Amino acid sequence: MRLRHRCFWLLALPLLLSPGGRAWAAFGEDAEKPRPEFSQEEGDWIARLIPRGKSTSIQIRFQAVGGVLENVAELEFAEGRDPDLDAKDFRSGFFAAQIAVAPGAEAKLAVRSSYFTTSTELWRGNPEDPRSWVNAAADRTRLPERVHQLTIALRDGGPLDADGQADGVILAVTAPRDSFWGYAIGTLFIRFFGVFIVLGVLQLGMLISGGIFKRIQARPPQPAVEPHAPPALETASAPGVAAEAAAAIALALHLESAAGRAAAAPVPAEPGKAASAWAVFGRGRLMADRMSAFARVQKKQTTRMQGTSRGA
Amino acid sequence: MSWEYVFELIKGILITQTGVPHMTIGMLVMLLVALLFLYLAVGKGFEPLLLLPIGFGIFLVNFPLVPLMGYTEQGAPELIRAFYKYGVEWEIIPCVIFLGLGAMTDFGPLIANPKTLLIGAGAQLGVFITYVGTLFFGFTLKEAASVGIIGGADGPTTIYLTAKLAPHLLGANALAAYSYMAMVPLIQPPIMRLMTTKAQRLIRMRQLRTVSAREKLLFPLIATVLIVLLVPAVAPLMGMFMFGNFMRESLVVKRLSDTAQNALMNIVTIFLGISVGATMQAAVFLNWKPLLIFGFGLFDFVVCTLGGILTVHLMNLFLKEKINPLIGSAGVSAVPMSARVSHAEGRREDPDNWLLMHAMGPNLAGVIGSAAAAGMFIAMFR
Numbered sequence: 001m002r003l004r005h006r007c008f009w010l011l012a013l014p015l016l017l018s019p020g021g022r023a024w025a026a027f028g029e030d031a032e033k034p035r036p037e038f039s040q041e042e043g044d045w046i047a048r049l050i051p052r053g054k055s056t057s058i059q060i061r062f063q064a065v066g067g068v069l070e071n072v073a074e075l076e077f078a079e080g081r082d083p084d085l086d087a088k089d090f091r092s093g094f095f096a097a098q099i100a101v102a103p104g105a106e107a108k109l110a111v112r113s114s115y116f117t118t119s120t121e122l123w124r125g126n127p128e129d130p131r132s133w134v135n136a137a138a139d140r141t142r143l144p145e146r147v148h149q150l151t152i153a154l155r156d157g158g159p160l161d162a163d164g165q166a167d168g169v170i171l172a173v174t175a176p177r178d179s180f181w182g183y184a185i186g187t188l189f190i191r192f193f194g195v196f197i198v199l200g201v202l203q204l205g206m207l208i209s210g211g212i213f214k215r216i217q218a219r220p221p222q223p224a225v226e227p228h229a230p231p232a233l234e235t236a237s238a239p240g241v242a243a244e245a246a247a248a249i250a251l252a253l254h255l256e257s258a259a260g261r262a263a264a265a266p267v268p269a270e271p272g273k274a275a276s277a278w279a280v281f282g283r284g285r286l287m288a289d290r291m292s293a294f295a296r297v298q299k300k301q302t303t304r305m306q307g308t309s310r311g312a
Numbered sequence: 313m314s315w316e317y318v319f320e321l322i323k324g325i326l327i328t329q330t331g332v333p334h335m336t337i338g339m340l341v342m343l344l345v346a347l348l349f350l351y352l353a354v355g356k357g358f359e360p361l362l363l364l365p366i367g368f369g370i371f372l373v374n375f376p377l378v379p380l381m382g383y384t385e386q387g388a389p390e391l392i393r394a395f396y397k398y399g400v401e402w403e404i405i406p407c408v409i410f411l412g413l414g415a416m417t418d419f420g421p422l423i424a425n426p427k428t429l430l431i432g433a434g435a436q437l438g439v440f441i442t443y444v445g446t447l448f449f450g451f452t453l454k455e456a457a458s459v460g461i462i463g464g465a466d467g468p469t470t471i472y473l474t475a476k477l478a479p480h481l482l483g484a485n486a487l488a489a490y491s492y493m494a495m496v497p498l499i500q501p502p503i504m505r506l507m508t509t510k511a512q513r514l515i516r517m518r519q520l521r522t523v524s525a526r527e528k529l530l531f532p533l534i535a536t537v538l539i540v541l542l543v544p545a546v547a548p549l550m551g552m553f554m555f556g557n558f559m560r561e562s563l564v565v566k567r568l569s570d571t572a573q574n575a576l577m578n579i580v581t582i583f584l585g586i587s588v589g590a591t592m593q594a595a596v597f598l599n600w601k602p603l604l605i606f607g608f609g610l611f612d613f614v615v616c617t618l619g620g621i622l623t624v625h626l627m628n629l630f631l632k633e634k635i636n637p638l639i640g641s642a643g644v645s646a647v648p649m650s651a652r653v654s655h656a657e658g659r660r661e662d663p664d665n666w667l668l669m670h671a672m673g674p675n676l677a678g679v680i681g682s683a684a685a686a687g688m689f690i691a692m693f694r
Binding site: 031032052055056181184191196197199201202203207214 | 422423424426427429430432433434436437440444447452453454476477480521524526527530531534535538539542543677680681684685688689692693694
């Protein structure tokens with residue numbers, strides 16, 4: 001087997017050996033895990049985070065109606081782990097919100113963000129019961145600037161209260177969910193055809209511009225307009241004289257003339273004799289530039305010699 | 313001064329100031345990897361312009377205690393870290409390389425036959441299929457996108473996208489991209505023969521029309537307007553690419569064009585290669601991910617080649633003047649290697665069939681296509 005074949009198979013081997021499954025998927029820490037930072041604004045809590053699969057941060061605003069939103073915190077996924085639950089579907093993470101109400105009273109929790117889409121669901125669960133994660137069937141409201149709001153009604157001690165007690169505090173454990181694979185496959189098709197669209201539009205642009213250029217090139221060339229055609233020379237045909245001989249005679253006559261002698265004259269060895277003042281000046285500058293290196297050496301030598309003679 | 317003190321001093325020097333006691337098996341493995349790539353570059357001539365500096369970068373950083381990729385106590389980056397930080401992390405070098413590539417590129421064959429742009433788009437199939445495939449193996453969305461783009465066979469685009477989305481995979485992705493680009497003559501021909509019949513390989517294409525200098529001059533402007541309007545995220549790459557090409561075609565800045573093609577390109581290639589190589593330290597590189605990336609990279613190249621050829625077959629269903637499907641494989645960028653492969657395969661069947669200039673069209677379309685795909689991914693994560 002030749003070396004390049006060996007290299008090829010060496011590189012190909014990992015793919016052939018790798019089984020199709022998630023056994024290989026355990027690569028160190030979860031680099032994309034959202035790490036929300038919380039702040040409060042007019043009684044609402046705002047989580048600012050970079051969700052999975054994004055490079056820019058988003059905001060999720062939590063608002064309680066019929067109670068006081070005391071706290072919103074991030075919930076570690078491990079706490080609510082469920083064998084059927086995939087963290088990738090919950091791209092903005094899990095949240096625990098505490099709402100203070102009168103014991104046994106009802107409140108509403110509204111979660112809104114411009115990151116949510118029409119397919120975003122709000123899931124709720126109980127950290128103590130990993131199988132409790134279900135779609136909370138939230139009411140969806142569309143707000144200006146592409147903001148979607150998901151609202152769920154909660155009762156202190158009710159099924160959506162994660163602490164399960166009518167103690168005046170509702171613990172709402174929620175997580176916005178988008179299907180990871182739905183997004184991944186959907187975006188795959190859209191973006192692949194997007195490349196076709198981009199290059200297709202470019203093709204169209206080039207076909208149009210190419211057509212224009214071809215039309216310009218296909219136009220017959222305009223004849224050059226000569227306003228005053230020179231009068232035809234009167235040529236007298238000399239019988240018995242060949243063209244070559246005529247050319248030789250013409251050249252000899254030209255060289256004999258004053259203009260011919262000037263053109264054929266050698267370049268003057270001494271500037272200033274036959275060249276113009278402009279040419280002499282230019283030549284002088286050129287020579288000075290070329291000689292500057294030698295002039296420096298010469299100057300050094302002169303200085304050294306002067307020094308030596310002084311020393312002597 | 314006692315002997316014990318002298319021995320203690322020597323021991324202290326050996327342990328804290330020399331690398332020998334800190335050498336690990338992982339480092340030895342990486343040194344062997346470095347030597348392999350240096351051999352491939354020097355001995356076999358596989359993409360030597362990139363594999364040599366990358367190989368030497370791997371070689372340099374896999375010695376213990378070397379102050380190359382870290383930060384000083386004052387927080388200043390050490391030598392290669394500085395190249396990496398300001399060149400790659402700031403996404404400058406890939407764009408400057410695109411400037412040089414633009415200045416080197418003659419878009420004549422693409423302008424003469426704009427249909428070939430679709431082949432460049434079809435050849436991005438592998439990029440998106442690999443993207444989904446890697447997700448099944450537990451890669452994150454950003455990692456999957458950076459691995460997928462390897463199949464575009466465009467080194468600077470791969471580096472640009474990976475530096476943006478998954479910098480920890482930069483070394484593996486760049487190495488996979490350049491290795492497979494060097495192996496294009498090995499990977500593509502069997503697929504090309506498998507996907508075409510003898511009659512299809514014998515198709516002769518009409519000579520391309522002459523493209524005027526004015527048309528070539530306008531191309532970068534038209535292309536920039538259309539591409540940047542549709543995919544603004546790709547403006548840094550495409551903008552530089554078209555700027556370089558405009559300098560070339562304008563014919564009035566020959567010095568700038570020459571610098572972009574030669575001196576500047578060579579300088580940034582040195583810094584890019586050594587910086588990318590230096591990211592491959594044993595501690596971060598030796599796990600299954602880089603090996604999977606190499607596997608997926610190969611798969612990606614294969615699917616991209618298939619995609620290009622399939623696109624030609626589809627186009628031939630509607631075209632009166634048929635296209636030789638061998639030029640479909642040139643839709644992966646790898647300029648001009650994959651075009652040469654198409655040409656060579658065509659001549660195997662018919663020594664008088666000159667496909668090179670026809671294959672340059674999809675080849676250049678592949679460069680634009682892979683950059684557009686990269687732009688799509690960048691936009692997706694914004």
